[in-house]
Amino acid sequence: MSSSASQPELKRVEDLWFPDASLILRAENSLFRVHSSILAARSSVFRDMITFPQPRQPEGGEADMVDGCIVVRLHDSATEVEVFFKAIFDSSFFERAPVPVDFSALIGVLRLSHKYDVQYLFRRALSHLDSMYPTSLQTLQDILTGETYPHVYSSCQWEITEHMGALRAASEVGASWLLPAVYYRITSTFSMELADGRLSIADVQRCLTAQTAFVRATTESHAFLRLLPAPTCRTPMRCRTAVSAAYGMLDEWSSDQEDCNPLSSWVFYCTGLPCDTCTEMAKSSFSAVQERFWARLPSIFGLAEWEELKKMETAIMESAA
Missing domain, CATH: 1.20.120 (Four Helix Bundle (Hemerythrin (Met), subunit A))
Structure with missing residues (x-):
């Protein structure tokens, strides 16, 4: 690969480096050599990306090359790209619920399957989140009392940081039916962590305002x-x-x-x-x-009523089928 003294060292991700593949993708400083035909079959976005010819470099410039292949850059975190590609190329890495999944991998797969239009993974990720943040009162109460537990997510400690990550991801992909339960978990376990930049100012204000209603309902x-x-x-x-x-x-x-x-x-x-x-x-x-x-x-929390949210869930899950 063309290099200079100022260029960062690039790392090949061994589990996602297939020598017989012709497509090399870069996310941050990580390189992935994968089969373009499989990506194209799974993702309409990658299919279009692969179909269009790569732009030429300016005259006198050099394209980023590895093993004779042009390197295509992705503007995503290397960590999320890695779990996303593992979900595509390893069928056992990210299975359907109720098979346990890693929480951070779940969020990464959710975000990138939505961004790159990999519908079966998007639907699978949403199903996992549905078990954590249900639209049913009884289901949530069973979780709160420990009578049921939504799959043993290996990295999820049910702390506010996980709930905040779920809130950002669900909002980003338009899974609004998850938000009441997510906001509930954040607001009912409020701490000053809400103000450390991991939530938007609007979300912090929303949770703080909701606490008044929470206290009244608890007292009642x-x-x-x-x-x-x-x-x-x-x-x-x-x-x-x-x-x-x-x-x-x-x-x-x-x-x-x-x-x-x-x-x-x-x-x-x-x-x-x-x-x-x-x-x-x-x-x-x-x-x-x-x-x-x-x-x-x-x-x-300023959201649509449950009936509308459930209709939204049905529409999105059916469109992803």
């Missing part, structure tokens, strides 16, 4: 404690003791982030109510508050 969800014991309770003394213990835990956890998590069920389950009548009354009141909150969750 605890209102079932005031209804107890039920008029027909058979063990009023024991139920009063359980309620008193629950209030004690609320005071103890007053500064904890759970206090801004209206869909959490920890208060309800920690009461340990001994009476079936009180349990059913509490559950009915508790669930009603959470269902009302879930119904208006998209509007809290």
Whole structure:
């Protein structure tokens, strides 16, 4: 390859360097030698890129060459290009849900499959994200309580950094139906990390504003404690003791982030109510508050209603089929 003293050292990505291939692509300082016919079959964007002749270099200039092949530059991160190409050229690298995938690889495949129009990978990536950020209240609550876990993503620690990455990626590719659950996870685990530049100013403001609604809904969800014991309770003394213990835990956890998590069920389950009548009354009141909150969750963040978001999901997933 033509070089100069100021040129960075280029690295061949061994797992994606096929000696019999004729197409060499560069992302940052990484080189990928891959089969153009396979890329063209998977991606309309690469098909057009390969079909069009490469532009000539200015007179007197030299084209970037490796092993007699012109090097085509991609304006993407080398890390994302690597996982994207692995998903294309290694069928076992990025499989359908529920097979586990690496979270950072998931985001890279999502972004580049959308950019380069690789529909089957785009749909596959969205399906993985659907399991993490559902449009169903029950599904999200099962995740929050640990009753179900969306595939063991090897690098996902369910921290705010992952949620912020999912927010950026989902917004970029137009997967708006994922956003209510993503915003919920960020807002309910708020920290000053929101202000460190990893979210836009608009998103920071959106999450900060939403916290008021979150606190109100959380407080309202605890209102079932005031209804107890039920008029027909058979063990009023024991139920009063359980309620008193629950209030004690609320005071103890007053500064904890759970206090801004209206869909959490920890208060309800920690009461340990001994009476079936009180349990059913509490559950009915508790669930009603959470269902009302879930119904208006998209509007809290300035998004379309759930019905519209679900229609959008259907349209995009069907168009990617």
